[in-house]
Amino acid sequence: MPTLALDAVALEKLVSAAVAAPSIHNTQPWHFRLQPETSVLEVRAARERALPAADPQGRAMHISVGAAVLNLRVAARHLGWAPEVRLLPDPADPDLFATVRLDETSPVRAPGTEGLYDAIWRRHSVRTPFTGAPIPADVLDGLVTAARAEEATLRLPGAEETARLLELTAEAERRNTTDPAQRTESRNWIRSGDVPPYGIPVRALGPQDREGRLPVRDFAAIRPVDHQPAATFESEPRIAVLTTALDRPEDWLRTGLALEHVLLEATVHGVRASLLHQAMEWPELRWAAREPHLGPECVQFLIRLGYGPEGRATPRLAAADVLDPERNLGQGDSPQ
Numbered sequence: 001m002p003t004l005a006l007d008a009v010a011l012e013k014l015v016s017a018a019v020a021a022p023s024i025h026n027t028q029p030w031h032f033r034l035q036p037e038t039s040v041l042e043v044r045a046a047r048e049r050a051l052p053a054a055d056p057q058g059r060a061m062h063i064s065v066g067a068a069v070l071n072l073r074v075a076a077r078h079l080g081w082a083p084e085v086r087l088l089p090d091p092a093d094p095d096l097f098a099t100v101r102l103d104e105t106s107p108v109r110a111p112g113t114e115g116l117y118d119a120i121w122r123r124h125s126v127r128t129p130f131t132g133a134p135i136p137a138d139v140l141d142g143l144v145t146a147a148r149a150e151e152a153t154l155r156l157p158g159a160e161e162t163a164r165l166l167e168l169t170a171e172a173e174r175r176n177t178t179d180p181a182q183r184t185e186s187r188n189w190i191r192s193g194d195v196p197p198y199g200i201p202v203r204a205l206g207p208q209d210r211e212g213r214l215p216v217r218d219f220a221a222i223r224p225v226d227h228q229p230a231a232t233f234e235s236e237p238r239i240a241v242l243t244t245a246l247d248r249p250e251d252w253l254r255t256g257l258a259l260e261h262v263l264l265e266a267t268v269h270g271v272r273a274s275l276l277h278q279a280m281e282w283p284e285l286r287w288a289a290r291e292p293h294l295g296p297e298c299v300q301f302l303i304r305l306g307y308g309p310e311g312r313a314t315p316r317l318a319a320a321d322v323l324d325p326e327r328n329l330g331q332g333d334s335p336q
């Protein structure tokens, strides 16, 4: 395999893949900095796009950045590197969420890398109704394996537990749409015109469930003009629950890696997904989402899976806008 250059072209490819990751309210709370002398790409938190009402602890911000790190790893492998990822490598620098060292090439591509890389560009949140066709067991097994590869667990609850989790989500949704801070914050991230390339465009929203069974997030809660007519959703939703053993910032980053690994694997098999995060934003509802008889677990996410249209891309900041310019010129930021 020829030597790889970590030049502007490669950097642009890597960062473009990273920013295609999902992020809460499409806040894209990341920026990147190359240390050319060590071939390390730093992944940093963009705290200016935090969500104080929905995410006071920064848990969802870590998950979002973790998803970007997964894409970065997949893209690096696709380009021929053997990337070394470290999460929260410097306790004195808590905004440095991850580093990806790119100084080794890989003699062989890891199996599945190409499919996952292609899926980065085709994965979108799909908030419209699914067909209701069941997902084959071997595909679901693949999703469970993808989560496990990132040290997380993907559970596939039965009908009764699914109904209970959706009821918790519905309660969270009621709170989100009536809590003034929450609903103002989420509404502020909905974009209806030609606006900055973050936030969710109205066209990417979906309808509400006519039967009220599936509590999809009502981002447009107090702006009736943005509502689509209600629609009938799948009668037996396939919900997956992503959990971790512990609940530290490192586990939140791992959740992001696992979430994106599961979503890309689903995309490879034509399975669409949307995310139900509402119950995670209220501590007692998140706590109630556990299944205590399965042992200690921290619930991080509900994912709705199924078949339907591919969904529409949402805008992203360009790679150049999220790359720290000074370091990328190779000047470092310590005095010469």
Ligand SMILES: Cc1cc2nc3c(=O)[nH]c(=O)nc-3n(C[C@H](O)[C@H](O)[C@H](O)COP(=O)(O)O)c2cc1C
Pocket: 020, 021, 022, 023, 024, 025, 026, 060, 061, 063, 064, 067, 123, 124, 125, 126, 127, 199, 200, 217, 274, 275, 276, 277, 278, 312, 313, 314
């Ligand atoms: C931590 C986190 C929480 C999210 N919560 C929700 C949610 O509750 N409902 C929803 O429809 N989308 C949710 N999303 C999806 C984002 O809105 C979506 O990723 C973003 O708008 C970019 O769109 P894309 O996924 O189509 O690229 C969440 C994403 C993340 C990473």
